[in-house]
Amino acid sequence: MKTFFDCIACFVRQSLDSVRMTTPDEAIHEQLLREVLRTLGEMDMHLSPPAMAQRIHRLIRKMTGRDDPYRSVKDRFNRLALDVYPELEARVERSANPLETAVRLTIAGNVIDMGVNSQLTDEQVHEAIDHALNATFEANLAAFGEATSNAGDILYLADNAGEIVFDRLLIEQLSPGKVTVAVKGSPIINDATIEDAEATGLTELVKVVDNGSDAPGTILDDCSDAFRRRFDEADLVIAKGQGNYETLSEVGRDIFFILKAKCPVIARDLDCAVGSLVLRRSGAKETIEGDSHTTR
């Protein structure tokens, strides 16, 4: 997905949010803002939003000298997710449709996205869980269930720290033995890296690889050769979150995108309401979307 004009104001807001999280020095905030405005003024609008965000966050890391400004936020949401995990796992187990419940909950975890909401509270995560469990979700999950059953080798592209704990609920349903989880190659916003996979115990359950990139999505040209081979060879790819949708929606291979549509631009591209729970197959007609209007 290309960058829409509407994304530009959002980049400016996100840059300010990010640099404020990194340093209280207003001179650096101003310097960063001016540099971002200059960069955006010259950007190639055919780039995807994550390609643009990658540049902005490289700038922030360079200006502040901090390699991983979101480390403490990532730790916080990993802990929060681990705290609620046992209860969510029990919910999946006693559900009449464990696969559907697991998909709903993994979408709930997708609210842990500091690029969209840098002020996310614990309460909002709990609200997202309630919403995902109760929203109308006209899910004929048959296609997803069949494709995942038939695949011998599933590549699961993780999105954010904290969220990867929610992903585990779905991975357990897919049988972990055939799943490889890919995380980011180095820190970018609050996207999960190998450190998060280890801290949350995911590396004990499944094989975890990194994609070699610091983009908040999956820009294949920016990923390592090893990752790209794995991406090409997997029977099926599951891609979590907006960033992966934005970078892979036009890639010619079988992908299931699982996300919460958190911004108007994505929602328009997916032809759904903001807040919708989305499970969509790349290039395919099967679209299974929840209605965001039932609980909030």
Next chain:
Amino acid sequence: MKTFFDCIACFVRQSLDSVRMTTPDEAIHEQLLREVLRTLGEMDMHLSPPAMAQRIHRLIRKMTGRDDPYRSVKDRFNRLALDVYPELEARVERSANPLETAVRLTIAGNVIDMGVNSQLTDEQVHEAIDHALNATFEANLAAFGEATSNAGDILYLADNAGEIVFDRLLIEQLSPGKVTVAVKGSPIINDATIEDAEATGLTELVKVVDNGSDAPGTILDDCSDAFRRRFDEADLVIAKGQGNYETLSEVGRDIFFILKAKCPVIARDLDCAVGSLVLRRSGAKETIEGDSHTTR
């Protein structure tokens, strides 16, 4: 009030909203966005937000060749306000406190602000009226009533088209004979100009002057000599809306600001919640604010 870093993203959004209202040509949207980003990247952050908006809207008018892109929107909200005026006038007349009711309603009219919400619907105007009438408004209007009674010559700085019809409710309470209304010197966003004052019959009720400027606020250095003299000589100034607050909040003279706090930056500067009804005296301690949380 200076421009805060948070205003920058809002300028980008506002620029896109404005240019889209003006032309469907996406090449012009992109050209404008790039020019705005370049301008913002080099801007003097000590300028007020209206000074920045003035530059942006000059760019839009130049690029599109349209001198008054909001003309039809202004006509629409003038008509809407004239349609509801008789009912609002009756409400003020039968109110136990006509001055308070008139102030509340003139604040309701302040939602007609295309800089903040270019998609404003008729329904939202009606909601704003209900809100303004019902919100907690711990108004000790004594100071305002006393100051306006004592003043022989009141300069009323109008804000937007449509809104000026609501202002009439308050002007009637102040006794029109001693009020001069100032509108903008030429079109800027949907700010009222002499054309709106004429179209809505305001010129039949009071003396109306223009301030000689195309800024969406009152930048004194940018106004005509005649206006500045009037501003200096008036016994009392009433300034409507965010733009007038942003440009006059630090000017050393007696001013009553009347507005709805529509954005987080203004609300923080005024130390109130977003959505609050605000009547504040320049430099004075008397602050009379409504609570935005009662009806929505």
